[in-house]
Amino acid sequence: xxxxxxxxxxxxxxxxxxxxxxxxxxxxxxxxxxxxxxxxxxxxxxxxxxxxxxxxxxxxxxxxxxxxxxxxxxxxxxxxxxxxxxxxxxxxxxxxxxxxxxxxxxxxxxxxxxxxxxxxxxxxxxxxxxxxxxxxxxxxxxxxxxxxxxxxxxxxxxxxxxxxxxxxxxxxxxxxxxxxxxxxxxxxxxxxxxxxxxxxxxxxxxxxxxxxxxxxxxxxxxxxxxxxxxxxxxxxxxxxxxxxxxxxxxxxxxxxxxxxxxxxxxxxxxx
Amino acid sequence: xxxxxxxxxxxxxxxxxxxxxxxxxxxxxxxxxxxxxxxxxxxxxxxxxxxxxxxxxxxxxxxxxxxxxxxxxxxxxxxxxxxxxxxxxxxxxxxxxxxxxxxxxxxxxxxxxxxxxxxxxxxxxxxxxxxxxxxxxxxxxxxxxxxxxxxxxxxxxxxxxxxxxxxxxxxxxxxxxxxxxxxxxxxxxxxxxxxxxxxxxxxxxxxxxxxxxxxxxxxxxxxxxxxxxxxxxxxxxxxxxxxxxxxxxxxxxxxxxxxxxxxxxxxxxxx
Numbered sequence: 001x002x003x004x005x006x007x008x009x010x011x012x013x014x015x016x017x018x019x020x021x022x023x024x025x026x027x028x029x030x031x032x033x034x035x036x037x038x039x040x041x042x043x044x045x046x047x048x049x050x051x052x053x054x055x056x057x058x059x060x061x062x063x064x065x066x067x068x069x070x071x072x073x074x075x076x077x078x079x080x081x082x083x084x085x086x087x088x089x090x091x092x093x094x095x096x097x098x099x100x101x102x103x104x105x106x107x108x109x110x111x112x113x114x115x116x117x118x119x120x121x122x123x124x125x126x127x128x129x130x131x132x133x134x135x136x137x138x139x140x141x142x143x144x145x146x147x148x149x150x151x152x153x154x155x156x157x158x159x160x161x162x163x164x165x166x167x168x169x170x171x172x173x174x175x176x177x178x179x180x181x182x183x184x185x186x187x188x189x190x191x192x193x194x195x196x197x198x199x200x201x202x203x204x205x206x207x208x209x210x211x212x213x214x215x216x217x218x219x220x221x222x223x224x225x226x227x228x229x230x231x232x233x234x235x236x237x238x239x240x241x242x243x244x245x246x247x248x249x250x251x252x253x254x255x256x257x258x259x260x261x262x263x264x265x266x267x268x269x270x271x
Numbered sequence: 272x273x274x275x276x277x278x279x280x281x282x283x284x285x286x287x288x289x290x291x292x293x294x295x296x297x298x299x300x301x302x303x304x305x306x307x308x309x310x311x312x313x314x315x316x317x318x319x320x321x322x323x324x325x326x327x328x329x330x331x332x333x334x335x336x337x338x339x340x341x342x343x344x345x346x347x348x349x350x351x352x353x354x355x356x357x358x359x360x361x362x363x364x365x366x367x368x369x370x371x372x373x374x375x376x377x378x379x380x381x382x383x384x385x386x387x388x389x390x391x392x393x394x395x396x397x398x399x400x401x402x403x404x405x406x407x408x409x410x411x412x413x414x415x416x417x418x419x420x421x422x423x424x425x426x427x428x429x430x431x432x433x434x435x436x437x438x439x440x441x442x443x444x445x446x447x448x449x450x451x452x453x454x455x456x457x458x459x460x461x462x463x464x465x466x467x468x469x470x471x472x473x474x475x476x477x478x479x480x481x482x483x484x485x486x487x488x489x490x491x492x493x494x495x496x497x498x499x500x501x502x503x504x505x506x507x508x509x510x511x512x513x514x515x516x517x518x519x520x521x522x523x524x525x526x527x528x529x530x531x532x533x534x535x536x537x538x539x540x541x542x
Contacts, residue, residue: 025413033404036400109386
C-alpha cells in the first residue's frame with residue numbers, strides 16, 4: 001500500500017542521530033530533570049550514589065581476597081575499575097523496563113521521538129558515572145599507580161563506546177517492555193547471569209582459553225576489560241580489543257535502534 | 272476503505288493552494304487493535320505461535336473511517352460529536368502522535384497540540400523548571416523560551432509560585448501554567464482537546480480572549496470541545512464526527528443545531 005503513511009509535523013525526520021540532534025534541547029532538559037529530581041532534596045546527594053556501589057566493592061574485595069583468593073596485586077583497585085561501570089550499565093538497562101510506561105501520558109499527548117527518553121536516562125546516569133570515575137581516578141592515582149598513567153587519556157573513548165552499547169541494549173529492552181511485561185521479571189535474572197559472565201570481580205584472562213571466543217560474545221565483557229586495562233593496569237588496551245569494541249558498539253547501537261524504530265510508531269496507542 | 276483515486280503526491284511548496292492550506296486529511300482511517308490486556312504476555316505469544324491456537328484477545332475496530340478534511344490557514348474549526356466518535360483520534364493523527372492506518376495527513380507550519388495539559392510536568396520540580404521542561408517537550412528551545420518566559424508567567428499569573436515545587440500547586444494552578452506555556456508558543460496551528468475547562472472563570476475568560484487574538488492574527492485553531500458557548504465564541508466552522516465518520520461539515524450554528532437535534536444527550540442541554 002502506497003498511501004499508508006502519515007506525514008507527522010515533528011517526528012518524520014532523518015536518521016536516528018539527526019532526530020536526537022533536532023531534539024537536543026529536550027534531551028538536555030530531560031537530563032537536567034533526572035538529576036534535579038534525584039538530588040535536589042537530598043542533603044548528601046551524590047554521596048549516596050557513590051557510597052552504595054562502594055560498599056559492594058568492599059564486600060567483593062573482602063570475599064575474593066580472603067575467602068576465594070583471586071591473585072591480583074591491589075585487588076581492590078581492580079574491582080573498583082570495573083564495578084562502577086557495571087553498576088551504571090545495570091541501572092540504565094533496568095530503566096529501560098519502565099521508562100515508556102512512566103512517560104505514557106507524554107507519549108500519548110505529544111509528538112516527539114520517544115527514544116529521547118532512553119537517551120535522557122542513559123545520559124544522566126552517565127554523567128553520574130563520570131563523576132564517580134573522577135573519584136576513582138583520585139583513589140587509583142593516590143594508592144595504586146602513584147603517578148598518572150597516560151592510558152587515562154583514553155577514557156572519553158571508552159565512555160562513547162559505553163553510551164552506544166548501553167543505548168543499543170536499552171532501546172530493544174524498552175521496546176519489548178511495552179509489549180511484554182515479562183521483561184520486568186526476566187531482566188533481573190538475565191542481569192544476574194551477566195554479572196557472573198562478565199569480568200567484574202575476576203579478570204577475563206582467568207577464563208579458560210577455549211571458552212574465550214564465546215565469553216567475549218558478551219559485549220559487556222569487552223567493555224569492562226577495556227576499563228580494567230585503562231584504569232587498573234594503566235596501559236593501552238590491545239588494538240584488537242579497542243577497535244573490536246568500537247565496531248561492536250556501533251553494531252549493537254544500530255541494531256537496537258532498528259528494533260526500536262520498527263515498533264515505535266505504535267507506542268502512543270499501547271503505553 | 273480509503274479512496275485510492277491516485278491522489279497526486281502533495282508537495283508542501285508547489286502550488287498556491289498549499290499556501291492556504293494548514294491541515295489536510297485525505298481518506299484517513301485509523302484502526303486500533305484492542306488487547307484484552309494491553310500488554311500481551313509471553314504466555315499468550317506461546318499459545319498463538321507455538322500451539323497455533325487462535326487466541327481471542329485481539330479485535331480491531333475502526334475509530335476513523337476514510338476521513339477527508341481540509342482546514343485553511345487562519346480557520347477556527349470545532350470537532351464535535353459524542354464520546355467515542357473519533358474526535359481525539361483525529362486530533363492525535365493531525366498532531367502526528369498516531370500514524371494513520373491508511374490515508375494521508377499533511378500539515379503546514381509549526382504545530383502545537385495540547386491533548387493533555389501538562390503531560391510532561393514533574394511534581395518534584397519547581398514551576399520554573401517545569402515550564403522549561405514542558406516548553407522543550409513542545410519543541411521550544413531554551414533561548415526561545417527565555418524571550419517568552421515573562422509572557423508565560425504573566426499569563427498564568429503565578430509569578431510568586433515559580434520557585435515552588437509543582438506538587439504544592441492546586442490542580443487549577445497546574446493547569447493554568449500548562450495552558451500558559453502552550454498558548455505562548457505562538458504556533459501556526461493550535462490543536463486543543465477539551466482543555467479549555469481549566470482554572471477559574473477569570474482565567475477561562477483570558478484564555479478565550481487569548482485564543483481570539485491568536486485567531487485574529489491569522490492562527491489556525493482546531494478545537495475539540497463539548498461546550499457550545501466556547502465553540503460559538505471561537506469557531507466559525509464545525510465538523511461533526513459520528514462513530515468515526517463525518518456526518519456534517521459547515522457553518523458552526525447549522526452543524527451544532529443538527530447535532531443537538533439528533534444527539535439525545537446534547538438535546539438535554541449539556542452537550
